[in-house]
Amino acid sequence: MPPSPTSSASPAGPVPAGAPSAGAGAPAGGGKPRRRREGLLPYVLLVPAVLVLAAALGYPLVRQAVMSFQEYGLAQQFGQPPQWVGLDNYVELVTDSYLWTVIVRSVVFCLANAAITMVLGVALAVLMTLTGTGPRLTLQIGLLLAWAMPHLASLTVWQWLFEAQYGVINWVLVRAGFEQFAGHSWLIDQLSFFVVATVIVVWMSVPFVAFAVYAGLTQVPGELHEAAAIDGASAWQRFRAITMPLVRPVLLIVGLLQIIWDLKVFTQIFVLQDAGGVTAETNLIGTYIYRLGLGEGEFGMAAAASWFMLLLTVTLSLYYVRVLVREEEL
Amino acid sequence: MSTLTPSTTATGDRPRGPRSAPPRPKLRRSSPRRRRRWFGALAVAIAVVWAFPVYWMLNSSFLPFNRIRSPEPTFFPVGGTVAAYERVFESNFLSALRVSATVTLITVAAALLFAFLAALALSRFRFRGRRSFLLAVLIIQMIPAEGLFISQFKLLEGWQLLNSVVGLSLLYVAAVVPFTIWMLRGFVNGVPRELEEAALVDGCSRVQAFFRITLPLLAPGLVASGVYAFLQAWNEFTLALVVMTRPDNMTLPLWLKTFTEANRASDWAGIMAGSVVIAIPVMIFFLFVQHRMTSGLVSGAVKG
Numbered sequence: 001m002p003p004s005p006t007s008s009a010s011p012a013g014p015v016p017a018g019a020p021s022a023g024a025g026a027p028a029g030g031g032k033p034r035r036r037r038e039g040l041l042p043y044v045l046l047v048p049a050v051l052v053l054a055a056a057l058g059y060p061l062v063r064q065a066v067m068s069f070q071e072y073g074l075a076q077q078f079g080q081p082p083q084w085v086g087l088d089n090y091v092e093l094v095t096d097s098y099l100w101t102v103i104v105r106s107v108v109f110c111l112a113n114a115a116i117t118m119v120l121g122v123a124l125a126v127l128m129t130l131t132g133t134g135p136r137l138t139l140q141i142g143l144l145l146a147w148a149m150p151h152l153a154s155l156t157v158w159q160w161l162f163e164a165q166y167g168v169i170n171w172v173l174v175r176a177g178f179e180q181f182a183g184h185s186w187l188i189d190q191l192s193f194f195v196v197a198t199v200i201v202v203w204m205s206v207p208f209v210a211f212a213v214y215a216g217l218t219q220v221p222g223e224l225h226e227a228a229a230i231d232g233a234s235a236w237q238r239f240r241a242i243t244m245p246l247v248r249p250v251l252l253i254v255g256l257l258q259i260i261w262d263l264k265v266f267t268q269i270f271v272l273q274d275a276g277g278v279t280a281e282t283n284l285i286g287t288y289i290y291r292l293g294l295g296e297g298e299f300g301m302a303a304a305a306s307w308f309m310l311l312l313t314v315t316l317s318l319y320y321v322r323v324l325v326r327e328e329e330l
Numbered sequence: 331m332s333t334l335t336p337s338t339t340a341t342g343d344r345p346r347g348p349r350s351a352p353p354r355p356k357l358r359r360s361s362p363r364r365r366r367r368w369f370g371a372l373a374v375a376i377a378v379v380w381a382f383p384v385y386w387m388l389n390s391s392f393l394p395f396n397r398i399r400s401p402e403p404t405f406f407p408v409g410g411t412v413a414a415y416e417r418v419f420e421s422n423f424l425s426a427l428r429v430s431a432t433v434t435l436i437t438v439a440a441a442l443l444f445a446f447l448a449a450l451a452l453s454r455f456r457f458r459g460r461r462s463f464l465l466a467v468l469i470i471q472m473i474p475a476e477g478l479f480i481s482q483f484k485l486l487e488g489w490q491l492l493n494s495v496v497g498l499s500l501l502y503v504a505a506v507v508p509f510t511i512w513m514l515r516g517f518v519n520g521v522p523r524e525l526e527e528a529a530l531v532d533g534c535s536r537v538q539a540f541f542r543i544t545l546p547l548l549a550p551g552l553v554a555s556g557v558y559a560f561l562q563a564w565n566e567f568t569l570a571l572v573v574m575t576r577p578d579n580m581t582l583p584l585w586l587k588t589f590t591e592a593n594r595a596s597d598w599a600g601i602m603a604g605s606v607v608i609a610i611p612v613m614i615f616f617l618f619v620q621h622r623m624t625s626g627l628v629s630g631a632v633k634g
Contacts, residue, residue: 045451046463048444049507053470056485056504057478064481127373135370135377142377145384148616150565152583153605156590157387160598168386168403203380264474267567271587275594286476286568293480294572302480309477317472321465 064303072300082300089304098280099288103308106263106284109194113201113265114258120202121209122251128214140211147207155271158200162186187276194282200268205261209254216250217243249323256320260313266290285309387609391415391602398599414603418589423604425578426585429495430564433581436499437506437563442556444503445510452511453518464515471508475501479572486573493579501569506559513558517551518544557615564612582608 068089070082093099124143128136146154161169164185173181186196220243228238266286273279273287283291289309293302390398392410451457452464475482482501483492491497521544529539567583574580580588586608590601 042451042455042457042460045447049448049511052440052444052500052504052507056482056500057470057473060478060481060485063485064478067481067484124376127369127376130366131370131373132366135373139373139377139380142379142381144617145381145613148613149384149609150583150612152565152567152586153387153609154383156586156601156605157383159590159594160390160602161383161386163598166399166401166403166598171401171403203383207380260472260474264476266476270568270571274587274591286474289476289480290572294483299480299484306477306480309474313472313474313477314469317469320472321468324468325465 064306067300068304068307070300072298072303074297076299077297085300089300093301093304093308099305099308102283102285102288103312109197109265109284110259110262113198113205113262114255116198117202117205117209117258117262118251118255121206121254122213124206124210125213125217128210129217143207143210146203147211149204151204151267152271154204155200155268158196158203159272159275162196185276187272188278190278190281193272193277197265197268197272200272201262201265205258209258212254213247213250216247220246252323253320256316256323260316260320263313263316264309285312384609387602387605390599391606393599395597395599414597414599415607417597417600418604418607421585421589421604422578422580423585423589423607426580426582429574429579430582432495433499433502434560434563436495437502438556438559440499440503441506441510441559442552445507445514445555446552448507448511449514449518453515454523467508467511471512475505475568479569482569483572493574493576495579498570498573498581499563501573502563502566505566505569506562510555510559513555514548514551517548517554520551521547561612561616 067082069084069086070076071085071088072082076082124139128139131139149157161167164170164183170181170184173184184192186192224242225238228242233241264286265284269277269282269284269287270290273282279287279291285305285308289302289305292298292305389405389407391414392407392412393404394411394413397404452460486492486494486497486501489497491500525543525547526539529543530536534542565583566581567587570581570584574584577588586601586604589604593600
């Protein structure tokens with residue numbers, strides 16, 4: 001904390017350490033604020049976390065802003081000083097139709113994946129409430145196994161499942177009568193590449209949604225349902241009038257998280273691209289930035305492109321934070 | 331924080347009414363039992379589908395060459411072999427394991443310590459800027475690595491920390507700390523301040539009260555946050571890909587990707603064995619703390 005220098009009498013000014021900081025502190029929380037002679041202590045406790053965040057996130061953010069206004073390519077990698085080019089990087093990106101292709105593709109991919117994940121996750125959560133203990137535990141264990149898998153291991157397994165010649169998925173499809181899948185390479189065609197990516201992303205993300213929503217559903221007090229049932233409400237009416245309003249905050253937050261996560265999806269696409277996808281046809285924002293910066297050495301351009309990514313996700317995140325803050329007292 | 335409140339504690343008078351115990355209303359006995367059974371079958375079927383890739387990984391890892399490369403898949407590894415696992419350990423798996431273990435250890439320790447201090451400040455004190463800091467933490471937590479790794483790469487390059495365990499750990503700690511703060515703050519909030527104050531009244535010093543009362547009650551929260559940090563650092567791929575450019579500095583996920591690319595044409599059993607070796611320890615860990623993970627993750631959303 002900056003040791004507030006001159007604040008002897010000014011009523012609204014920064015409050016010196018130790019003095020009761022009622023005006024500023026009280027509206028923050030709902031609890032009983034404790035005001036002792038604590039002064040600097042809370043700020044000292046925050047120092048390590050703040051330092052790490054400043055070094056590893058804050059400084060790069062500034063650096064990224066600066067770099068996006070510079071010509072920073074391969075020549076600069078080898079020691080030439082970067083040149084200021086003003087908005088050139090941005091102009092070049094915005095007028096480049098490929099960036100827009102990538103952005104549209106990312107948004108579509110994100111919305112499709114988030115929607116499928118939410119629908120499946122909520123359906124499975126509801127299913128858990130409808131079955132007995134045995135089947136519910138079985139389902140939960142199945143989901144947990146998928147959730148617990150490290151992403152890279154999952155991606156590797158799915159590559160093997162979708163393998164053209166010996167993969168079990170093609171085998172099943174051929175067995176089911178779809179002869180055209182004999183030896184079918186899933187990753188070469190753009191659409192089927194994204195089908196594979198979607199299957200993997202959904203498979204990974206549904207468990208979290210299902211568990212979170214199920215936790216929300218079980219927090220709905222049974223007495224409410226009981227009372228409504230006695231009053232003659234049908235199951236559907238009870239679901240709509242009691243369950244939904246109580247679970248909606250969870251749905252909103254989980255849904256927002258899905259959108260944010262699916263927008264920045266990188267690992268799945270990157271690994272699948274290296275496993276046989278056509279890069280230019282399958283880039284999403286994340287992989288596009290990577291290929292541009294670390295692949296081609298166009299750091300200035302990549303820094304500028306990163307801002308599109310940041311802008312998109314941070315805007316969504318601000319909304320998410322607003323929802324979260326409304327739910328929870330800080 | 332439903333995790334912290336024991337459900338059946340003594341609240342003076344013992345529960346008398348019959349309605350305190352049964353969680354589910356027994357009223358819908360009228361609805362057909364057959365439908366319930368049908369739902370049960372559906373749930374089990376979905377469980378099988380969802381778990382299949384994990385089973386397939388295990389199954390394939392035990393198969394010899396001639397059975398993995400055959401037109402008819404083998405569904406049970408009867409008469410299997412562990413030769414694939416030997417091939418995994420013959421590669422540079424162990425060096426990747428060492429890198430991953432070091433990075434993870436540093437990340438967990440640093441993130442827990444830093445986040446714990448911050449959570450104490452945020453939960454137990456009222457100070458100027460507290461609310462803004464909390465909001466900032468929430469927003470920072472959402473910054474995607476994918477939007478920042480270009481300049482993080484340049485940063486570490488400038489500090490000569492590319493390909494170093496320290497550099498990668500620094501990025502990991504920063505990535506994990508915001509959520510850890512958020513999670514731990516919830517747990518600290520769950521410890522009633524009155525307990526501490528009672529200890530103070532009974533003659534404990536503030537430090538004693540903290541170590542004897544607060545810290546033990548926080549153990550579950552510390553474990554959950556630690557496991558979260560562990561899983562993040564152990565599984566992370568993007569930043570590792572960006573920072574660890576040399577083959578002898580690979581973390582386990584990078585190793586698995588390289589190993590897969592090298593053996594894709596010939597040795598899927600080996601690749602699956604590699605996946606198993608990476609996945610199983612994580613999965614066991616995860617399953618042990620899953621309950622706490624879920625309630626921790628949801629605690630932002632559901633007020634217990």
